[in-house]
Amino acid sequence: MQYMQYMQQITGFFKKKVLISGGLGFLGSNLAIKLVELGAKVTIIDSLIPEYGGNLWNINPIKDKVTVNISDVRDEHSMRHLIQGQEYFFNLAGQTSHLDSMNNPFTDLDINAKSQLSILEACRKYNPDIKVVFASTRQLYGKPRYLPVDENHPVVPIDVNGINKMSGECYHIVYNQVYGIKTIIFRLTNTFGPRMRIKDARQTFLGIWVRNLIENKPITIFGDGTQIRDYNYVDDVVEAFLNVEKYESWSGDIYNLGNNDPISLKSTAELMIKENNAGSFDFVDFPKELKKIDIGDYYCDYSKISKHLGWTPQTSNCLGFKKTLKYFKENYEHYI
């Protein structure tokens, strides 16, 4: 009983009913593991589409402590049922590949825009008091007009994925303003860590880099390696999600996530090789189809979330890469 009281004191998620879409994916599974630790009653939705991030192994540590519902956010009937009775909904399912969005724009539209409408309609009709946390992306900003990018930066998406994610985000805001649906939006930057997709570069190029390092293959850097990125270790992103507890207005505010140590692609490769104690990298010309939708240098100003929700990233790039490599070396066979 003492332990339970302690849990109640430190977290508002104790015994809370929480739904996570994309819950077998990278962010969703890490969040689910933490929420189970905190005593939440977690239901996971995931479609397990092979090209996306869902992987049953991701929830191995909590497999007997969560409800897993295999379905697609495009399936409005299952969503309508699953959303009922939930207190929090971490809306994380999405198509994340920029290149896939250009090659198959209709699938991207269905998942990133239409499904969001469908989810919000279900909330409005069947659970208007649910609190919705939406995972958006820095891709909405397009090519930065200034650095660091804050939340007031113009939204000028440069690929189909960015446009559809923008719609998904806007629906959340309109459904808040018109119907009072409680929502908060996080614009994520490159997130990495245990349980990410490493099969290919679909989720993040860091995935395929980790795989190559483990397989003793050289890392491939597109361009000259000077491009700047800010990375978040997944535990820090999970922490930001959990900090929604401190959010009182639930009025669709937008928060950037980022860190204060943006580095070049070349430095990223060097750092990962150092943490791996082995490895090499090659430069290749930017593939033409990627160059056209590339955003150039990016790093953000995350001071708004620091100020409002008290969040700052805690994990250095070095430590993050070390932990990530360790995880994938130990669990390699489940991810390739």
Next chain:
Amino acid sequence: MQYMQYMQQITGFFKKKVLISGGLGFLGSNLAIKLVELGAKVTIIDSLIPEYGGNLWNINPIKDKVTVNISDVRDEHSMRHLIQGQEYFFNLAGQTSHLDSMNNPFTDLDINAKSQLSILEACRKYNPDIKVVFASTRQLYGKPRYLPVDENHPVVPIDVNGINKMSGECYHIVYNQVYGIKTIIFRLTNTFGPRMRIKDARQTFLGIWVRNLIENKPITIFGDGTQIRDYNYVDDVVEAFLNVEKYESWSGDIYNLGNNDPISLKSTAELMIKENNAGSFDFVDFPKELKKIDIGDYYCDYSKISKHLGWTPQTSNCLGFKKTLKYFKENYEHYI
């Protein structure tokens, strides 16, 4: 021959193959009539969905001089065929009702976003040299943060229609940047004139006002009548469309249309009553479902198009209302 040469001199549309979606609607039919006058070979696409603006009577003056294809922009197969061989595509079909977009968000998404993707995919694959003119809307700006609203104003749509139109617009820009599809975007304000929908307020509240005046019923003003709007008479908007001839880069630039005589709703009603030589108006409280998606005062800065394409509106509100009332009095039975 002399006449033809004269036509060739004054317009680049002589003998040009031009496709107009929504061509039986308000803007589309007025544009088609003008293009036929200028010697263009016009094909019209329209779905004739009863709630939208399509009306066969609209093209009565040119019914034997255009090709009419009844189909829906959501029908990718017919679009794929129709787009081939065309030199210009005036992409005007759209769902325009803000309230309908809230009541049936999926239809709005299909027409205003998904169909646009489908159209652009067809252009990319089957007619990459076509010039696409996209009719967008001031609704993208949401509630103005400053007045007059220029093209740099943040895009913050406040209803589902605004979000989906924003996607449709962004797809045009991305398809230009990535695939080189030639495109230009006009953000229209309240447009009025002959051939608009007057059955109800779905296309513009000015429609139902005209109908009420003709039927000797009082005009209903929502709110206190102080709200400001800028109106464009349809001939001026058609002129802007024809001015794309002067546009050389075809690189997805965005242009506001507007006029320099913004007036209040109350003044609008008074002006229309004056031109009608009869009529009255009542004030009623803003309906709750409309208030939430209302944008407040709006008028725009259209100096960018004036500078780049030499366009300025020529028709005063008074003259516009006079001509509109005359048209609908003469053609009343075809519009109710």
